[in-house]
Amino acid sequence: MKENILGSVNDFIRDRVRSDLEEGEINTVVTRFPPEPNGYLHIGHAKSICLNFGIAAEFGGICNLRFDDTNPVKEDQEFIDAIQADLQWLSVGWDRQAKYASDNFEQLFAWAKRLIEDGKAYVDDLTAVEIREYRGTLTEPGRNSPYRDREIEENLALFNRMRDGDFEDGSRVLRAKIDMAAGNINLRDPVLYRIVRVPHPRTGDSWCIYPTYDFAHGQTDAIEGISHSLCTLEFEDHRPLYDWLIDNLPVTARPRQYEFSRLNMSYTVLSKRRLTQLVEEGHVSGWDDPRMPTISGLRRRGVPALAVRDFISRLSISKSEGTVDAAMLEHCIRDSLNQTSMRRMAVLRPLKLVIENYPEGQVEEFQSANNPQDESAGTRVVPFSREIWIERDDFMEDAPKKFFRLSLGREVRLRSAYFVTCTEVIKDASGEVIELRCTYDPETRGANAPDGRKVKGTLHWVSAAHAVEAEVRLYSPLFADENPGAAENFISTLRSNSLEVLKSCKLEPMLAEVADGEVVQFERLGYFCTDPDSSSRALVFNRTIGLRDTFAKAMAKR
Ligand code: ATP
């Protein structure tokens, strides 16, 4: 695993930053991560975050978290709070106050008036539908609005009255006066301000007009002294507009905008619109549902921030679009958890096993390694007694030769304990196996048999008298389609079994004390962490990830 997660990598953006510095074009690198607070951050945002914070750190600059909060209709304080919590958790070196485009609403308003005064913006009375009709298409030029040639004085008066709340929502807009025949549609007199009577999470009821994203974004970059405005490819066509605005306003700074391709991941949707739909329609329990590709979902599932950063560091920063295999993220998660997690025993689908020749009431304590990869992690005590739980899957009645687990007459090792041989199978009236009877060999305590006989299987187990019970939630991919976003109706590609809830799982006693945020390995099963729904009375665990590629298996079963 790469240790220096945000460390110096080479890509075309870093090359340009380097040459901008060498040529003396800029002195200090200032970048920003600019989310709209209209949803939670997802793994795609992590790419932008690591790039912006990484470059700032490498070149001795700074990186701002800036909320581009220009559309209160969709924005909410909940998202502002969640984004900051996620950014903290990602540990990319964000240690400053958040900034907001809305901090600059007065300045932006003044600049809009400046454009009007210079004859470069006008108030348009066309409806939204008409504006669209007048805009033209990729092959046809647009037409000028009949209001385009209003006098400057009239425009100023109308714009002030827009601010004062004299007009209905949507009845008028302020537009830049650029060129309705421009090849780039973004330059066909883009809307700069609209009337929206919706309170803003930060400015409350102070404003009933709001700047558009395009008007606010570049100017806010300039106000913050952003040297490098790094964004995804869809903004490439907006750059000429940002340049036009900067050229026509009294701003001195000119951020350099470089675009890179978004992260797309297989079996995943990363569009906020779609993620919002999953939440609002109740297909998931919330933005932090552990199946969501959100940062908070990954965190709740037990994914370490380190694994997220490691994953991002393996992506290429380029202009070519592509889709990353979701298995790559899984690989990074396993890689990081394998080194740090304590080993524990838990039985998810329990089957009782009674050792008939083991004294009733006797308890033995076995020392078991916390982490075979790390001797310094020490050992723990695991109690053993006459009745234990084993995994239902670890017993098979008519077992084929290659089945190396338990079967009538066969012998296996119980991890860290003894060899046991199954002597009897007890079934209920319906024929279902409900209990196994075994004998154990006291000579095999924590070791091989003195006579040298071998067993092929080692099972995990939990002493019935000592077990703590828990609910365990198993997650697998939400979507059956490799590219759900491309489906006509992505909701129809949701899998029905992406969450499986197991009740009354049996856990070794140590598992009653797992700390929040700690991930443990349930031996032979995978990595698990406690869920925030967990309490001392009702433990709930999430499976972070299986030990091997559970992904392929889950997809085969879909
Ligand atoms: P939507 O999903 O609706 O397109 P968005 O993800 O672009 O919205 P923003 O809040 O504008 O939402 O994103 C903040 C920043 O994160 C932007 O600079 C954007 O370019 C970047 N970003 C968003 N999604 C990805 C992605 N999948 N890969 C890389 N960067 C992304």
Ligand code: MG
């Ligand atoms: Mg966006």
